[in-house]
Amino acid sequence: xxxxxxxxxxxxxxxxxxxxxxxxxxxxxxxxxxxxxxxxxxxxxxxxxxxxxxxxxxxxxxxxxxxxxxxxxxxxxxxxxxxxxxxxxxxxxxxxxxxxxxxxxxxxxxxxxxxxxxxxxxxxxxxxxxxxxxxxxxxxxxxxxxxxxxxxxxxxxxxxxxxxxxxxxxxxxxxxxxxxxxxxxxxxxxxxxxxxxxxxxxxxxxxxxxxx
Amino acid sequence: xxxxxxxxxxxxxxxxxxxxxxxxxxxxxxxxxxxxxxxxxxxxxxxxxxxxxxxxxxxxxxxxxxxxxxxxxxxxxxxxxxxxxxxxxxxxxxxxxxxxxxxxxxxxxxxxxxxxxxxxxxxxxxxxxxxxxxxxxxxxxxxxxxxxxxxxxxxxxxxxxxxxxxxxxxxxxxxxxxxxxxxxxxxxxxxxxxxxxxxxxxxxxxxxxxxxxxxxxxxxxxx
Numbered sequence: 232x233x234x235x236x237x238x239x240x241x242x243x244x245x246x247x248x249x250x251x252x253x254x255x256x257x258x259x260x261x262x263x264x265x266x267x268x269x270x271x272x273x274x275x276x277x278x279x280x281x282x283x284x285x286x287x288x289x290x291x292x293x294x295x296x297x298x299x300x301x302x303x304x305x306x307x308x309x310x311x312x313x314x315x316x317x318x319x320x321x322x323x324x325x326x327x328x329x330x331x332x333x334x335x336x337x338x339x340x341x342x343x344x345x346x347x348x349x350x351x352x353x354x355x356x357x358x359x360x361x362x363x364x365x366x367x368x369x370x371x372x373x374x375x376x377x378x379x380x381x382x383x384x385x386x387x388x389x390x391x392x393x394x395x396x397x398x399x400x401x402x403x404x405x406x407x408x409x410x411x412x413x414x415x416x417x418x419x420x421x422x423x424x425x426x427x428x429x430x431x432x433x434x435x436x437x438x439x440x441x442x443x
Numbered sequence: 444x445x446x447x448x449x450x451x452x453x454x455x456x457x458x459x460x461x462x463x464x465x466x467x468x469x470x471x472x473x474x475x476x477x478x479x480x481x482x483x484x485x486x487x488x489x490x491x492x493x494x495x496x497x498x499x500x501x502x503x504x505x506x507x508x509x510x511x512x513x514x515x516x517x518x519x520x521x522x523x524x525x526x527x528x529x530x531x532x533x534x535x536x537x538x539x540x541x542x543x544x545x546x547x548x549x550x551x552x553x554x555x556x557x558x559x560x561x562x563x564x565x566x567x568x569x570x571x572x573x574x575x576x577x578x579x580x581x582x583x584x585x586x587x588x589x590x591x592x593x594x595x596x597x598x599x600x601x602x603x604x605x606x607x608x609x610x611x612x613x614x615x616x617x618x619x620x621x622x623x624x625x626x627x628x629x630x631x632x633x634x635x636x637x638x639x640x641x642x643x644x645x646x647x648x649x650x651x652x653x654x655x656x657x658x659x660x661x662x663x664x665x666x
């Protein structure tokens with residue numbers, strides 16, 4: 232893929248792969264970072280102790296990961312962003328169904344790789360203002376053999392505290408990638424129901440692969 | 444709602460691109476994958492990393508020239524420093540000593556230079572064997588291959604591609620496929636429409652390279 236910088240591409244996309252292992256679960260070396268950065272530090276630290284290094288069955292890890300995801304991520308906000316105008320046009324039932332399926336997609340995509348974690352750590356690099364009420368926390372995930380990649384966390388301040396809206400791995404935003412993916416599916420299948428059906432199938436396949 | 448350019452599909456050739464994408468998947472399965480499996484079986488991970496470093500070092504003049512063309516003098520200096528350190532201390536580039544010393548790697552090419560000069564990326568194009576690109580990046584790739592690539596200078600006047608170029612091209616190709624195979628598999632698994640997810644990832648990665656790593660705007664979240 233010469234036209235693409237092969238390194239950037241590899242690090243970008245492999246970061247997505249690695250992130251599923253490392254990010255929620257990393258040992259965190261965040262020090263003296265106020266609020267937003269501390270929030271990222273806290274929940275990633277929790278991820279590693281309560282999920283990754285915890286001596287529990289994979290199904291239990293999945294459940295804990297699901298709880299964390301629901302607590303720390305702004306699911307309605309993500310739904311709004313990923314589905315754009317389709318979100319506004321959907322009924323509350325459809326929105327709820329999408330949110331539940333999206334949660335499943337994330338849980339079963341990431342949990343496939345829990346067992347691959349081997350000591351990656353996350354270092355907070357700093358934070359900056361990001362849009363209205365937003366903060367971008369920059370971090371680096373450091374793996375073995377000195378491999379490392381950048382992960383940016385897009386946070387928004389909600390009444391109940393910080394929530395994660397997006398994770399940007401080496402420049403690739405999960406939210407934007409899902410948005411492009413899903414809007415293509417909606418236009419190809421011709422309906423929001425078409426997207427939900429494909430997500431249902433994906434979740435079923437992922438579950439079957441993991442015996443969940 | 445303002446949306447950054449890299450978020451638009453700009454894919455007027457989509458039917459043809461999808462056809463090419465499918466052809467490429469066939470080639471990948473029948474030919475590329477077995478070759479990469481063989482490569483991994485024969486060369487251990489550390490060796491593959493060394494080869495990757497070596498090939499990356501060889502192309503650093505391309506980055507250097509494009510740093511200059513973009514007016515990025517500090518980054519040009521970093522590229523030069525990396526080249527000198529890695530070629531000398533790093534055993535012809537097999538070891539990325541510079542990175543250990545804190546001089547980070549970055550990549551530039553003529554596609555990025557065109558972007559800095561204000562050229563939009565143009566239609567998305569999927570090329571079998573080579574993968575995703577855009578009109579601008581494809582032209583940039585051609586210009587790098589003929590003008591800024593030191594191997595092109597080396598073989599200037601010899602006419603057709605010589606064995607050095609073939610060897611470089613072949614090893615760079617295998618290295619690229621080796622490095623990208625697993626991440627792409629992961630992208631395929633996590634997406635519903637792999638074609639659309641790859642197109643989006645490609646544009647985002649290029650946008651980040653053009654911004655030299657700075658985070659992109661995300662005003663949509665506050666709609």
